[in-house]
Amino acid sequence: MANQMNYLVGQGVQLIPASGHGTGWTAYNARTYRIRYYLQPSINGHSGGATQSLWNIGYTPNVTPGTGGTPGSAVLALNGTISGSTGSYSGTSRVDSLFFTSTFTATDSWLDLTFTQSATTTVAVQDITCQELPVDSIFLSPDGVSLSPLRAGLPITADVREPYYEPGAAGFPSNAQLSPTLGARTFFQWGVPYEDNSVVTTTFAKKTTATSATSIFSDNSQVPVLARFMSTPGTTTATITVRAFAWVESGGSGKVYIKNTKTGSLATLSVTSTTPMWYTSTLSIDSEDVSNVLNGGTQSSLTNYLDFSFQSTTSGRHIYVSSLSVTET
Amino acid sequence: MASYETGQLGYYAHNIAELDTSDLSALHTTAWISNLNHLADQYAQVRVNYIAANSGIVLNNISNNIPRRFITLGPFSLLTTSAGTPNPVRVGIAGIRTKGSNPLVYGIRVHPWGFPDYLLPDGTFPQVALTYVSPPPSPWIDATTPHIINTFTTHMVADAETALSPTQTLPLYAASVYVWTNFGLPAGTDAKLEGVYVAEFGGG
Numbered sequence: 001m002a003n004q005m006n007y008l009v010g011q012g013v014q015l016i017p018a019s020g021h022g023t024g025w026t027a028y029n030a031r032t033y034r035i036r037y038y039l040q041p042s043i044n045g046h047s048g049g050a051t052q053s054l055w056n057i058g059y060t061p062n063v064t065p066g067t068g069g070t071p072g073s074a075v076l077a078l079n080g081t082i083s084g085s086t087g088s089y090s091g092t093s094r095v096d097s098l099f100f101t102s103t104f105t106a107t108d109s110w111l112d113l114t115f116t117q118s119a120t121t122t123v124a125v126q127d128i129t130c131q132e133l134p135v136d137s138i139f140l141s142p143d144g145v146s147l148s149p150l151r152a153g154l155p156i157t158a159d160v161r162e163p164y165y166e167p168g169a170a171g172f173p174s175n176a177q178l179s180p181t182l183g184a185r186t187f188f189q190w191g192v193p194y195e196d197n198s199v200v201t202t203t204f205a206k207k208t209t210a211t212s213a214t215s216i217f218s219d220n221s222q223v224p225v226l227a228r229f230m231s232t233p234g235t236t237t238a239t240i241t242v243r244a245f246a247w248v249e250s251g252g253s254g255k256v257y258i259k260n261t262k263t264g265s266l267a268t269l270s271v272t273s274t275t276p277m278w279y280t281s282t283l284s285i286d287s288e289d290v291s292n293v294l295n296g297g298t299q300s301s302l303t304n305y306l307d308f309s310f311q312s313t314t315s316g317r318h319i320y321v322s323s324l325s326v327t328e329t
Numbered sequence: 330m331a332s333y334e335t336g337q338l339g340y341y342a343h344n345i346a347e348l349d350t351s352d353l354s355a356l357h358t359t360a361w362i363s364n365l366n367h368l369a370d371q372y373a374q375v376r377v378n379y380i381a382a383n384s385g386i387v388l389n390n391i392s393n394n395i396p397r398r399f400i401t402l403g404p405f406s407l408l409t410t411s412a413g414t415p416n417p418v419r420v421g422i423a424g425i426r427t428k429g430s431n432p433l434v435y436g437i438r439v440h441p442w443g444f445p446d447y448l449l450p451d452g453t454f455p456q457v458a459l460t461y462v463s464p465p466p467s468p469w470i471d472a473t474t475p476h477i478i479n480t481f482t483t484h485m486v487a488d489a490e491t492a493l494s495p496t497q498t499l500p501l502y503a504a505s506v507y508v509w510t511n512f513g514l515p516a517g518t519d520a521k522l523e524g525v526y527v528a529e530f531g532g533g
Contacts, residue, residue, distance in 0.1 A: 014374040018402035018506070018525075022381035056404060127379065131405050188378045206382070218384045219468065219523045224421055226528065228373070288373075288530075298475055303421075305467070 015039045016130035016189040024060060024124030025192055025204050027117040033193035035113045036245045038278060038325040040184055041132060057115070058127040110245075110278060115193075128191070184328035187225045187240065188306070191323040194245065194276050205322040206310070213257055213309040216321055222261060222305040226298060227287040227328055236299060238287045238328060242267050242306070245323035247276040252317025254310060258326075260285055261305040271319055282329060373416060373529035376405045377506050385521040387427060388510060396436065396509045399522040403505030407439075407529065416529045419475045422459050422508065423468040423524030433461040433520050435470060436509045439478060439527070461520075468523050477530070 016037060027033060117123065192204035206216045215221035227238030244256040248271050256269040260283055267281035285304045306326060312319050379402055388397045407416070422435045438456030455478045459470045506527050510520045 014376055014405060017375045018377040018379055018405070018527075020379045020381070020400070020402070022383040022385050025383070058401070126400065127402050129403060129405060185373075185375060187375055188380075190380060190382065192382070217380055217382050219381060219423075219425075219521070221380075222423075222468065223378050223380055223524065224469070224526045224528075226419075303469075303475065305469070 013041070013132040013186070014129070015041065015132050015186055016128060017186060018127050018129045019188070019190050020058075020127035021125065021192060024126040026122060027059075027115065027125055028122050029117055030119040032114060032116045032195075032197055034195035034198075035115065035128075035191040035193050036110055036276070036278075036323045037113060037130075037189060037191055038110050038243050038245075038323070038327070039130070040186060040327045054131050055113070056127075056129045057125060058129075059123040059125050113191075185228050186325075186327045188223045188324065188326040191245070194322040200247075200276060202318070202320050205320040207318045207320045208310060209312050209316060209318050211312055211315060213255075213311045216256075216308040216310055216324075221309060222307045223326075225260075225285050225304050225306050225326065227285055236287055236289075237284045239282050240285055241280060241282055241325075241327050241329045242269075243278050243280045243323075243325040243327075244269050244271070244310075244321050245276055245278055245325075246271045246310075246319065246321045247273055248312075248314075248320070249318040250274050252312060252314040252319065254312045254314070254317075254319030256310045256319075256321060257308070258283060259307045259309075261307050262286070262303070276320075276322065374405075375526075375528040376407075376418070377402050377525050377527035379525040381423075381521075381523045385424075385523045387519060387521045389428075389519045390517060399508040399510065400525070401505055401507050402525060402527075405504065407504050417477050419526070419528045419530055420457055420478055421476065421524070421526035422470050422522070424461060424470060424510075425464065425468060425521050425523065426461055427519040427521050429518030431518055433510060433518065435459045435461060435520070435522070437478075437525065437527075438507050439504050440507055469526075 016039070113128070115125070194200060194205060196203065208214050225240065227240065242258040244258075246254070246256055246269070248254050252274075254271045256271060256279065258267045258269075258281070259265070263284070265283055267283045269279035269281055271279055283306075285306075286299050289299045308324060310319055310321060379400070386399050388399065407418075418439065420437050422437055424433070424435050426433050436456055436458045457476045457478055459476065461470050506525065508522060508525055510522075
């Protein structure tokens with residue numbers, strides 16, 4: 001049984017699906033940037049386990065394409081406390097990646113990716129990913145050295161096993177129902193720096209003074225979402241949590257809207273603080289229909305998309321958004 | 330209890346006989362197995378949900394039969410079925426033609442991380458081509474039809490139970506997603522990439 005549980009738990013939950021910034025955001029030399037993420041580990045909320053993750057920062061040289069670049073190093077700080085390892089990598093091709101690993105506690109929480117750019121090179125950060133790997137599953141160096149054999153899985157002890165149950169299922173013993181937070185899916189993460197050399201910056205954040213709803217992203221403001229298949233009979237929808245890391249200009253106020261384009265349902269976040277902080281709401285989206293193989297598990301031909309927009313509610317004052325997070329509740 | 334014969338259930342179906350149930354009641358065991366099955370089917374992950382936040386990636390003056398790379402995303406490991414092969418993935422691309430009038434072909438493939446970008450699409454790795462003809466109602470090309478990549482080969486993924494099984498000399502511990510354009514066009518077409526979506530599908 002423990003092996004089966006290992007097999008499941010160690011499946012590499014994607015905490016940050018590859019997310020990016022189009023042509024990238026420019027990290028100038030000798031500067032430190034801080035990006036805020038809200039992560040929801042697979043054993044979220046349960047004691048007895050920690051999460052180790054593999055991060056990747058994809059970058060391109062910003063100055064002379066084709067000549068490589070040096071991205072410097074990155075450090076993870078969880079709730080302000082550095083708990084990760086640093087990584088650095090000197091690239092020689094036109095696109096390269098910075099890998100590093102980090103261990104943090106298995107509780108959903110915000111986390112800062114602190115990225116210090118090398119003193120000599122400017123690069124464009126193109127995409128960032130983070131995949132959860134169970135403790136003890138990372139072998140050797142991830143950049144260029146094979147991880148074979150890659151073993152995935154948490155050691156199953158009584159302390160770890162118990163939380164996989166949840167009381168209350170009719171007809172079953174107490175603590176017999178799988179916790180719905182276990183393995184919750186992350187749908188979308190987007191983040192750009194909100195701090196540059198420890199000072200809040202609005203350079204990278206999306207911003208507007210428009211007093212009517214405006215797309216946050218310049219071209220395509222929609223991302224597909226489809227929740228996990230749930231075995232409860234008749235369940236066709238799931239609740240997701242949407243978060244925006246946002247702030248307003250002094251004297252300002254604003255709103256962030258996240259809309260399910262299929263249903264039209266809308267989550268509205270009222271932003272009032274001049275200090276960057278998370279704003280949170282929920283939405284309902286479709287769950288997978290795993291029997292619908294031909295349509296990739298969707299319930300109908302119409303896919304759920306989330307549309308992101310924002311507006312200022314105080315004339316002449318900006319609203320800023322530097323991170324967005326969409327996870328299963 | 331529902332029966333799920335797709336996805337990773339087979340892994341458990343073949344191993345139930347090995348269960349140590351000495352400390353579990355029958356009902357408890359049933360609940361446990363149900364939960365495991367449930368969890369297995371739920372575990373498919375969204376690997377890529379890329380949005381071109383600052384006006385997209387534009388490739389100018391695309392020429393005939395010369396595929397051009399937009400972006401490589403990843404790496405990540407892929408879930409495996411009981412047979413050891415990866416689950417299918419749903420893929421989607423959001424894009425637009427910004428110059429010219431000919432149909433555009435966007436391609437997306439999954440290949441081992443570290444595979445050189447200069448090795449252009451040649452059918453070695455599973456891929457899907459989506460054709461952009463005219464402005465769709467959504468930036469997502471052919472948004473009403475999910476596109477599935479389901480022809481993976483086993484050497485592309487990490488075997489979570491034993492070891493990686495690379496058949497190549499590259500360190501194939503993970504896969505990545507490669508997005509490109511274009512085939513069969515006269516020169517003078519510009520293409521923009523606005524979004525990429527890759528999500529595993531545990532029911533395939």
